[in-house]
Amino acid sequence: MEQLAGTTLSDRQLERLTTIFSLGGESASQAMSKWLRSDVVLKTEEVRQCKPYEATSLLGPPEDLITACVLNLEGGIEGKLVLAFDDESGLALTDLLLGRPSGTAQEWTAIEESAAAETANILGCAYLNELSRQISTGTGNDEIVPSPPELQHDYASCMIESLLMEQMIASEDVLVIVTELTRNTAKLSWHMLLLPEPESFARLASNMK
Amino acid sequence: MPTSMQLNKMIEVRMGEIQSMAAPGGLRAILGSCIGVSLYDSSQRIGCMAHVVLPESAPGKENGSLGRFANTAIPAMVDELKSLTGSLGRIRAKIAGGASLFAATSPGLKIGELNIAKVEEVLKSMGIPVIGRHLGGDKGRRISFDLESGEVIVEIQGKEVARL
Numbered sequence: 001m002e003q004l005a006g007t008t009l010s011d012r013q014l015e016r017l018t019t020i021f022s023l024g025g026e027s028a029s030q031a032m033s034k035w036l037r038s039d040v041v042l043k044t045e046e047v048r049q050c051k052p053y054e055a056t057s058l059l060g061p062p063e064d065l066i067t068a069c070v071l072n073l074e075g076g077i078e079g080k081l082v083l084a085f086d087d088e089s090g091l092a093l094t095d096l097l098l099g100r101p102s103g104t105a106q107e108w109t110a111i112e113e114s115a116a117a118e119t120a121n122i123l124g125c126a127y128l129n130e131l132s133r134q135i136s137t138g139t140g141n142d143e144i145v146p147s148p149p150e151l152q153h154d155y156a157s158c159m160i161e162s163l164l165m166e167q168m169i170a171s172e173d174v175l176v177i178v179t180e181l182t183r184n185t186a187k188l189s190w191h192m193l194l195l196p197e198p199e200s201f202a203r204l205a206s207n208m209k
Numbered sequence: 210m211p212t213s214m215q216l217n218k219m220i221e222v223r224m225g226e227i228q229s230m231a232a233p234g235g236l237r238a239i240l241g242s243c244i245g246v247s248l249y250d251s252s253q254r255i256g257c258m259a260h261v262v263l264p265e266s267a268p269g270k271e272n273g274s275l276g277r278f279a280n281t282a283i284p285a286m287v288d289e290l291k292s293l294t295g296s297l298g299r300i301r302a303k304i305a306g307g308a309s310l311f312a313a314t315s316p317g318l319k320i321g322e323l324n325i326a327k328v329e330e331v332l333k334s335m336g337i338p339v340i341g342r343h344l345g346g347d348k349g350r351r352i353s354f355d356l357e358s359g360e361v362i363v364e365i366q367g368k369e370v371a372r373l
Contacts, residue, residue, distance in 0.1 A: 053223035053224045053225065053226070056223070056224065062239055063239060063351065065366060070311055150311055152310055152311065153366065154241075154310060154348060154349040154366060155239045155349045155351060155366070157239045157241075158239050158240055158241030158243075158308075158310065158349030158350070159241065159310065159349070161224060161239075161240070161241040161242065161243055161262075162241035162242050162308075162309075162310040162311055162349075163311070165242055165262075165320050168262055168263065169263060169320075
């Protein structure tokens, strides 16, 4: 049994949530594979509840510099969707998208940032559209609407700290949905996190009963 | 040439934690919207750092992680310094952090600013002078508190190192 802001989830509920997020991952996999013209698979690793300081390593070693594309979510699930990567992986992604030899991009300019943001947008929309379908209650209020991606380069742990702030106001613990990405069977150094706000998570959990 | 901090022990102060120690050595933290509060007693060369996450604890929920909230962390830091030495000299504060990293996606959430205001308020009410500040902005900070000198070094990616 786990608890978040007064919400207690059974193992069965957790399992169902993992299934729902996995279906979202399948849809996003198809969109990403088409976008990158190569096989990309997103697999929901786990629905994890932990102390905030334990979450600081989710995007890599705390002092590593990373790039995060963040989409703010409204509607059926409120919270944040984050696509993050270290500089090397992020720049390699932009080379792939722009059809350049790997290693061409050496720093983040407007072109690389735009390519990364568009990737987050495509991945995010595919993932969220499927999630909207899965959580639909038939009321027409379940659509999840993402904001345009916001990019930030900074230390991994202070990114996580800022992204989880809304959850930390409501609870001692935080809840994250961790997704693993692979391309052509090789694990990528990219991370995707879904960070639901406590009220959204409670509503989602209640729909699982 | 290596600094005293590179040669001696460094303790990481994680979110919501309070750590204290005597020289030699140092304390460090990585901060986004949180505030790193560093208190130093130069006469005894002891210091304490809190990684404050939020301005205030909810009523009735003051127990537990005292370092998490500005209103509980700073009194707890003073108590800890007193318990380390038996008697406390004049302590001074240096504060850093309180950034807003995702202003566009979370325009309504100004926790950084609220944290800064509360930390300043609590320090003032306890008569602890603030002799160094590095606050606000939209970038994270890595801070290192040298207990030999009382200096707090602030690093921001792509900017010159600041010394408080």
